Amino acid sequence: MAAALLAILFLTGTGRAAAAPLRISYAAIAANIAGIWMAEGSGAFKKYGLDVQFVYIPSSGTNVQALLGGSIDVMVAGSSGIVSAAARGAPLVAIASQMNRPPVTLYVQPDITKPDQLRNQVLGITRYGSSTHALSTLVLRKFGLEKSVTLRPLGETPAVQAAFEQKMIAGMLTTVKPRIAARPLVNAADLDIPYPMSIIGVTQSFLQTNRETLERLLRAYVEGVAMMVHDKERAVNILAKYLRRSDPAFLDETYSLVKTYTERIPRFDSRAIPVLLEFDQVKGVTADALAPRVIDNSIVDQLAEEKFFEKYFGKELR
Numbered sequence: 047m048a049a050a051l052l053a054i055l056f057l058t059g060t061g062r063a064a065a066a067p068l069r070i071s072y073a074a075i076a077a078n079i080a081g082i083w084m085a086e087g088s089g090a091f092k093k094y095g096l097d098v099q100f101v102y103i104p105s106s107g108t109n110v111q112a113l114l115g116g117s118i119d120v121m122v123a124g125s126s127g128i129v130s131a132a133a134r135g136a137p138l139v140a141i142a143s144q145m146n147r148p149p150v151t152l153y154v155q156p157d158i159t160k161p162d163q164l165r166n167q168v169l170g171i172t173r174y175g176s177s178t179h180a181l182s183t184l185v186l187r188k189f190g191l192e193k194s195v196t197l198r199p200l201g202e203t204p205a206v207q208a209a210f211e212q213k214m215i216a217g218m219l220t221t222v223k224p225r226i227a228a229r230p231l232v233n234a235a236d237l238d239i240p241y242p243m244s245i246i247g248v249t250q251s252f253l254q255t256n257r258e259t260l261e262r263l264l265r266a267y268v269e270g271v272a273m274m275v276h277d278k279e280r281a282v283n284i285l286a287k288y289l290r291r292s293d294p295a296f297l298d299e300t301y302s303l304v305k306t307y308t309e310r311i312p313r314f315d316s317r318a319i320p321v322l323l324e325f326d327q328v329k330g331v332t333a334d335a336l337a338p339r340v341i342d343n344s345i346v347d348q349l350a351e352e353k354f355f356e357k358y359f360g361k362e363l364r
Contacts, residue, residue, distance in 0.1 A: 065097035073123030077221035078243040080304040081144040085270030087284035094262040104202035124177035125242040132340040133328040137250040142312035144244035149307040153228040154217035161189040167216035170206040240317040272358035
């Protein structure tokens with residue numbers, strides 16, 4: 047009876063027991079990561095008895111290495127890294143998705159007014175095999191330009207931004223509006239491309255042995271997103287902190303983006319697996335076989351059965 051009461055106190059955030067330490071990495075300084083930042087900034091992690099240490103580790107592939115090596119407990123990154131590793135046998139699983147649609151905008155230099163002008167030009171990406179690589183390819187394919195544009199890997203997101211600002215590249219796909227004059231040519235979310243932009247991933251063993259901790263993590267995440275939806279001023283201050291930008295117009299636009307595209311019910315969309323495997327084909331691995339190994343929506347489904355999402359979002363639930 048006492049053990050059950052203690053568990054209830056933990057889940058409601060009213061318990062006095064020592065907070066559970068949790069090392070969480072995030073792979074980009076970009077709007078698609080915002081949901082997990084909101085959980086921290088809103089105080090939801092502390093409410094649910096979690097002592098979170100945030101670590102910035104650029105690129106989803108590097109996050110995967112850190113997760114497998116045990117230096118972090120949870121990774122928040124693009125879906126490509128964890129799916130690629132799982133396809134090769136790594137015991138990794140995505141337990142939630144912050145964004146299932148890619149609200150990345152193809153920003154180009156102001157003198158470019160239509161997609162066809164990108165022929166023989168260069169777009170910046172972070173790395174081959176990254177989300178920026180896959181999404182840039184998919185967007186170019188929609189315009190029939192996949193083989194007519196060069197993709198240049200430049201490292202982490204700030205390096206791509208800097209190259210654009212120095213006019214070293216013609217354009218880039220990003221959730222972060224450039225500081226200089228730029229033309230938004232298209233938003234990938236409008237092109238019907240299923241691509242989880244920011245998943246929450248763990249090792250299979252961590253899920254098995256720390257499921258209750260991860261349940262608290264997702265409860266805190268949902269409360270953080272709810273705060274973002276209902277309290278713009280507070281959310282904008284959190285975005286300013288993590289994005290390291292203070293200009294009001296940028297923050298207002300970014301807030302609108304994250305409010306629109308951050309999932310209220312963070313369930314991983316399995317339709318993305320065939321898309322991801324296209325860019326990292328592994329012999330003998332099919333999307334149908336891989337999906338149940340790399341996706342575990344069971345905690346999200348549990349919260350849905352409890353009507354946990356309705357409690358916080360009401361009419362905003364979608």
